[in-house]
Amino acid sequence: MKAFFLLLLILPLYSTAQVTIYDEEKFLEFTLQFPPDTTSATQIDWGKEKLVSEFILKGEVPLKYSIALKNDTIAALSKYADGRWEFQEDIAYTDWAVRRVDGTKVISEFKITDFDNDGDEDLTCWTFTNINGNMWTIIFLNDQENQKLVSLYNTADQTLIWDRPEYDAATGIINCTLDGSAYGASEESSFKLNYLTPIPLLKERQERYDPKYIEDFYYKGEKGKWKLVKHTKHK
Known part of the structure; x- marks a missing residue:
């Protein structure tokens, strides 16, 4: 993914309608009326711009949506x-x-993709990263039964943000990874996707905050929450 990100910055992109296509992946784009004299979005005049991207998600019943950027946070x-x-x-x-x-x-990280491999297009957004290359992502799944997008909520961690989520179509499991620094924390967790509901299965967390020792935490999913089953401390 890091290699993809670097290539995305230097290679030309092919654009169609309000979507930018790179390596067969579709990213939403927004048209500036008052473009800044820079390649950075930090200089966008949010008071003047009306940035809206319309798109259609493929499925048995296509869904037409739009995203309007109110500012750089909403x-x-x-x-x-x-x-x-x-x-x-x-x-x-x-x-x-x-x-x-x-x-x-403006080329965004809002991406049209079939995240859960069910044949219907979903919407994801890589909202932020850090020096460790983490990919904090929000996910909207295509609910064909109700013909709408539904945000995927992590009940176990009580958040809409997922740590580099990857869906395994063979098992129906979402695997998540959080990378930490030498004196930080790292995690690996898994969730069974039951239609539109992620059911927590297992989580391993390692904390390296104290240079004197390392702590490992092992959890299993129980009634939609994490239950600690083992805790170790070692040098």
């Missing part, structure tokens, strides 16, 4: 139904997700 998700736009919810993100400017275009 975006509005709306659905087109019965001939009009209906506001669905606000999305919290960071300016990392809209950090790249290419002329009059």
Whole structure:
């Protein structure tokens, strides 16, 4: 993924409608009316710009949506139904997700992808990273039964943000990874995706905050929450 990110910065992109396509992946783009004289989104005049991207998610019933960037921390998700736009919810993100400017275009980290490999297109957003290369991501799954996007909520950790989530189609399991520094914390966790509900299975967490010792925590999922089953401390 780090290699992909570097290539994305230096290679030309092919754009169609309000989507930028790179390596067969589709990223939402937004058109600037007052483009800054820079390739950084930090200089966007949010008071003047009306940044909206409309898109259609493929499925048995296609879903038409839009995302409007209110500022560098809040975006509005709306659905087109019965001939009009209906506001669905606000999305919290960071300016990392809209950090790249290419002329009059803002190339975002909002990505159209079939995350759960069910044949219907979903929406994800890589909201932030850090020096360890973490990919904190939010996920909206295509709910064909109710014909809408549904945010995937992690009940065990009580958050909408996932640590580098990867879906294994063979097992139906979401595997998550959090990388930490030498004096930080790292985690690996797994969730069984039951249609639109992630069920926590296992989590291992290592904390290296104290240079004198390392702590390991082992959890299992129980009734939608994490239950600590083992805790060790060693040098």
